[in-house]
Amino acid sequence: MLWPQWFCLSGGSFYGWLVPRLLYDDRHQNIKKESFSRFVDRSLLLHEAPILDYLHFKLSQESSAVDIGVWARTVARRHVRELAFLSNCPILEDLFVNRCPDDNVTVLTVRVPSLKILYMRYHKDSYGGEAFVMDAPSLETLTIDDCSGLCRCKTQWLNLLMCMLRASPKSRSLQLYQKQGYQADQPNPIWSELSLVPECLLTSLETVEWTNYEGTKEEKEVVEFILRNSLSLTKVTISSKPRHPEEKLEMIKELALSFRRSPICQLVFD
Known part of the structure; x- marks a missing residue:
């Protein structure tokens, strides 16, 4: 596991997080989910760098969707410039992607051999030439909710x-x-x-x-x-x-x- 640099006081308290790039990896067998979640929660709350340039989560199948949502909202308030999720889920069948306003992901790539249902929602204010690449040979249902993309007024x-x-x-x-x-x-x-x-x-x-x-x-x-x-x-x-x-x-x-x-x-x- 790669841990970002921190300063530690007695009792396990953290302070002075100033590094602009963070990577969290919980895919090691000797790491307990509860310990990993607590560490991420505390470290993100105490991070003091004015700009978080890069945040990378490598998550196993045991990671909680609730935890991921909390972490994403926390770093959004820290003006994160780049956020990457690499999720190890080889049997994923249902995926919902909600593209938010000011989303800076220009090309969203979905490569999941087991995926059967994909729902993608684009908001009007977020559209700026974004695209997606899809490699899902088992896909049965594809829903794209996009008020600004596949539009009647487009000649193509x-x-x-x-x-x-x-x-x-x-x-x-x-x-x-x-x-x-x-x-x-x-x-x-x-x-x-x-x-x-x-x-x-x-x-x-x-x-x-x-x-x-x-x-x-x-x-x-x-x-x-x-x-x-x-x-x-x-x-x-x-x-x-x-x-x-x-x-x-x-x-x-x-x-x-x-x-x-x-x-x-x-x-x-x-």
């Missing part, structure tokens, strides 16, 4: 959607929700049909829900592409709120006549 969002499907070979459900209506001064989204069909369409995708579908040419082509190539599709739900009833009727007619590769696929209009 349809192609980005296809890239996400291509990178999610085991996806079973796709939900699209458009929070903003189309504006006349916005350019139409760019859509280029893929030469290679995403694997999830051929093997696993079962349900699609599209809320606030607007029936643009590009959106219609995306729905038709999914219907035409999805072998396991059971239900596609389209929800739209056109300004005129005639527009919705036309949308229904166009999609109802589209070819469906899956013989059991139901097309539902809400």
